Amino acid sequence: MNANANLLVELFVEELPPKALKKLGESFAGVLAEQLRAQGLAAADAKVTAYASPRRLGAHITGVAAKAADQAVRQKLMPVAVGLDAQGNPTPALRKKLQALGVDVGSDAALAAVLARLQRASDGKTEALFLDSVAPGATLAVGLQKALHEAIARLPIPKVMSYQLETDCELPGWSTVHFVRPAHGLVALHGAQVVPVHALGLRAGRHTHGHRFEAQAEPIELAHADAYAEALRTQGAVIAHFGERRAVIESQLNQAAAKAGPALTAIKDDALLDEVTALVERPNVLVCEFEREFLEVPQECLILTMQANQKYFPLLDAAGKLTNRFLVVSNICPQDASAVIGGNERVVRPRLADAKFFFDQDRKKPLASRVPQLAKVVYHNRLGTQLERVQRVRAIARAIVQQLAAAAEAEAAGAWRALALQADQAAELAKADLLTDMVGEFPELQGTMGRYYALHDGLPAEVADAIEDHYKPRFAGDSLPRGPVGVVVALADKLETLVGMFGIGNLPTGERDPFALRRHALGVIRMLIDKALPLELDALLGAAVPAFGSLIEDPRVPLADFIYERLAGLLREQGYAARAVEAVLALRPQRLADVPKRLQAVRAFATLPEAEALAAANKRIANILKKAGDAEEVVDPHVSELLLQEPAEKALYAAMLHTVPRADAQFAAGDYTGSLRTLAALRTPVDAFFDDVMVNAEQLDVRLNRLGLLKALHLAMNRVADLSRLAV
Structure with missing residues (x-):
């Protein structure tokens, strides 16, 4: 066996679960390489190539050694005072320790040789005895066996199978093996040589x-x-590398779509592409079609049934509308593909016919007629039925519209009444499509089908759109509801879930969030900010709680904390500095729509030459006021000019009289950046105040007046953000 050579390991198995294949392949190769590096058999920069196809997991690792280098080892034994007596001879305790380590101390000569290898050194507390030795490096056969065992044990297997395997020994029999799928072959090659390892009852070849x-x-x-890889490609008709196979499929999809018709494109779906890549070893994309009459069914239904059930790639025209043509990724390449094409067309037809039947049947009953049946659908055993939930969402939606109307400066009352009526109607019908046949078959279409059925019932487009949009945003990066009706109902729906679950103590943990409360909180945050809604968080939560009556405990405090935590995480992900986020959210701003503007203002303030000194002064003021509060001195922000004695405090007060009203006016107008820039002019008088003025004067009224001056300054400077949080 060569000293260094490239290593190949392959497990040949029955068809692996397609949705897990990519992770299985990455894990198998990654853990194998990690374990070989840990044993000194592979270099840190060794190139690792993972292979994963429906029937194999493999790894190719460059520059693997046949034997790892020997390692010098220093092992602590015991304190010198314990191991050696006064004459320097080994104590029984030392002899026993050495024997336990397998060191030969049976003869005087052997003991003397061992004592010569002992080293004295400090262990940080006392002088101790250390034994220097050389640990032989692992051979590849031993090291790979260990690495292979670990790689198999740590595979992210979704579900383990148990199967019987005939034992490979002199006595006939069967043993039970536990693995993701029955394994039938093991390859382990170091260069051209087989490495004698075994796994899952198989010996390497x-x-x-x-x-x-x-x-x-x-x-x-x-x-x-x-x-x-080349042998599998040429002799086995297999593309073993997952990424290469995926790229081939993607290229074939694009080519087949271009040939199928002008401006046709296959729907982009990375998850489906990964799954199909995991289903085939030799991809061959073919063009199929179905009857045009099925296009009368909403395209979302047809697309979902083709993708989810058949793993097909529907084709869209230039306008983004579904056509009656689709692409299938076959695992064989016959000279005449007509039989394969015809077979796939026959398979998809009954699926599409089912979708058409569900759609036709559902439209025979208006959505409103389904609402009473929601009383038979349990939402949560402590929060009642879906009908009770709908009533709560309606109540919260009405409260949101009232808050929006109150925040509006001067708009027609009729517009708000119309919004209230449409939001109430959309909230009432939002869950009705859960009882339709189509959503029963395809739960992913909830909301989408509600919109189609609402339009069929003659309801306004605003109401129909809101029925679909009230689930938005469904995931990170998803679009928000299209119109104000959808925003109101979506807010109400998410608030109902958050308040209800927090109210019964059903909180998310680090590992579990079964009711997607984090996603709901982020949805509320995004709508409030991106739609620039003039709503206050405490008022929103306060309006939602009464809808539950006595079903829940008041969850407003922990829920508000939860929402601000989610907001802080979102802002940091968007690139805002952690200090700036902390400074802004420390004030718990009620209008979340203002938070980005506050952050921009803090970012601009941080670039000013006065910023560092003012932030430090704010921190100092906060500490002074806290100590005064601890001393039970009542500090209010009122200042008496008659009690101002020192020139520096008079100068600061005069500067504040000139500066603070302008900064307050800018703050009230929403010009947070301008407000902080204006306040930056106070740096010089603030510095002078702390240089020349003794805050804790002996005279009580003078001391309280100076504390009041600092309190007024603190309030003025910390309206946009808590600037003390910016201090280093």
């Missing part, structure tokens, strides 16, 4: 297998570790 039907050789003999 150099033979693997190609495509079930199109391989040119069976089995395939691998002459060298580096010949693996």
Whole structure:
């Protein structure tokens, strides 16, 4: 076996679960390489190539050693005072320790040799005895066996199978093996040499297998570790590398779509592409079609049934509308593909016919007629039925509209009444499509089908859109509701979930969030900010709580904390500095729509030459006021000019009289950046005050007056953000 050579390991198994294949392949190769590096058999910069196809997991690792280098080892034994007596001779305790470590101390000569290897050194507390030795490096056979065992044990297997395997020994019998799928082959090649390892009841060799039907050789003999991918490609008709196979499929999809018709494109779906890549070893994209009459069904239904059930790629025209053509990724490449095409067209037809039947049947009953049946659908055993939930969402939606109307400066009352009526109607019907056949078959279409059925019932487009949009945003980066009706109902729906779950103590943990409360909180945050809604968080939560009556405990305090925590995380992900986020959110701003403007103002303030000194002064003022409060001195922000004695405090007061009203006016107008820039002019008088004025004067009224001056300054400077949080 060569000193250094490339290593190949492959497990050949029955068809692996497609949705897990990519992670299985990455884990198998990654853990294998990690374990070999840890044992000194592979370099830190060794190139690792993961292979994963429906019937194999493999790894190719460059520059693997046949034997790891020997390692010098220093092992602490015991304190010198314990190991050696007054004459320097070994104590029984030392002899026993050495024997436990397998060191030969049976003869005087052996003991003397060992004592010569002992070293004295401090262990940080006392002088101790250390034994220097050399640990032989692991051989590849031993090291790979350990690495292979660890790689298999740590595979992220979704569900383990148990199967029987005939034992490979002199006595016939069967043993039980636990793995993701039955394994039938193991390859381990170091260069051209087989590494004698075993796993899952299999012994390593150099033979693997190609495509079930199109391989040119069976089995395939691998002459060298580096010949693996090419041998599978040429002799086995298999593209073993997951990423390469995925790229081939994507390229074929684009080419087939272009040939299928002008301006046609296949729907982009990364999850589906990954799944199909995990289903085929030799991809061959074919164009199929179905009857045009099925296009009368909403395209979301047809697309979902083709993608979810059949793993097909629907084709869209230039306008983004579904056509009656689709692409299928076959695992065989026959000379005449007509049978494969015809078979897939026959398979998809009954699926589409079912969708059309569900759609036609659902439209026979208006959505409103389904609402009473929600009383039979349990939402949560402590929060009642879906109908009770709908009533709560309606009540919260009405409260939101009232708050919006109150915050509006001067708009027609009729517009707000119309919004209230439409929001109430959308909230009432939002969950009705849960009882339709289509949503029963495809739960992913809830809301979407509600919109189609609402339009069929003749309801306004605003109401129909809101029925679909009240679930938005469904995931990170999803679009927000289109119109104000959808925003109101979406807010109400998410607040109902958050308040209800927090109210019964059903909180998310680090690992579990079954009711997606984090996503709901982020949805509320995004709507309040991105839609610039003039709503205050405490008022929103306060309006939602009464809808539950006595079902829940008041959750407003922990829920507000939860929302601000989610907001802080979101802002940091968006690139805002952690100090700036902390400074702004420390004030718990009620209008979340103002938070980005506050952050921009803090960012601009931080660039000013006065920023560092003012932040430090704010921190100092906060500490002074806190100590005064601890001393039970009543500090209010009122200042008496008659009690101002020192020139520096008079100068600061005069500067504040000139500066603070302008800064307050800018703050009230929403010009947070301008407000902080104006306040930056106070740096010089603030510095002078702390240089020349003794705050804790002996005279009580003078001391309280100076504290009041600082309190007024603190309030003025910390309206946009708590500037003390910016101090280093």
